[in-house]
Structure formats: structure tokens, C-alpha cells
Amino acid sequence: MKVLDSSAAIELILATPRGQRVAAVFRDPATAIAAPELLITETLQVLRRLMRSGALTESEAQVAIANLRDLDVIYYGHGSLIDRVWELRDNMSAYDATFTSLAEHLGATLVTADARLSNAPGSSAEVVLIR
Helix, strand or coil, X not given: CEEECHHXXXXXXXXXXXXXXXXXXXXXXXXXXXXXXXXXXXXXXXXXXXXXXXXXCHHHHHHHHHHHHHCCEEEECCHHXXXXXXXXXXXXXXXXXXXXHHHHHHCCEEEECCHHHHCCCCCCCCEEECC
């Protein structure tokens, strides 16, 4: 099992060259994809920002949203992660800590395109940085 974070998900659903490298990490059908429900909200916010800046058209955003819906992700709530997210507060944002804590909780690898997150101290999760 691998945990997909928002930075990697954006690349994946926009089908960028980096997104192709994210897809390669999940190519094995035996590898389950997990994420906190936060993935949906964060990803939609990024799409909104890209549209408002003119970097993405409405049509491109709709394709990305369809791609997000089509991801075979097992979504997890945040309730059981509260204490660990708080413990990581000095090392990363609560948003990043949510993905990191889920990876720790599941004993899974965190897949990210965020170099800062991949280098954050304090986590026992294995992290794969997609460049």
C-alpha cells in the first residue's frame, strides 16, 4: 500500500510528465492507493487556483476532476490521526502531517512531489519523492 499526497495527485490527474512518473509508482495492480479524504479538497483547491490564474481551462479542469474521480483510492477519515498530526506540528503543516500520519498508521510509503515534505524530520514513514 502507498499513500498518495496532493502534490503527486495533481501531477497525476493533470497527466504531466511528472504525473507519468507518479503513475509508474502505482503501475503494479497489487499496490493499493490510500489517501486521507483531505486529498479531494486539496486537489480541488489547486485546480481552482490554476483555473483562476489562467493556467488551466474549464475543460482541462473538468478532465482532471474526472481523472480524480477515476482514481482507485481507498479514502480514510482523519479522526484517528488527530494526535499524530498534532505531534508533527513543528515539522510540517497539518495538511502534510495528515498524509504523513496516514502513511505511518498504515505502515505504507508516502508518495509525494513535494521536496520540502520529503525532507521533513520527525516521521517514521518511508517517503518516495517524484521529481
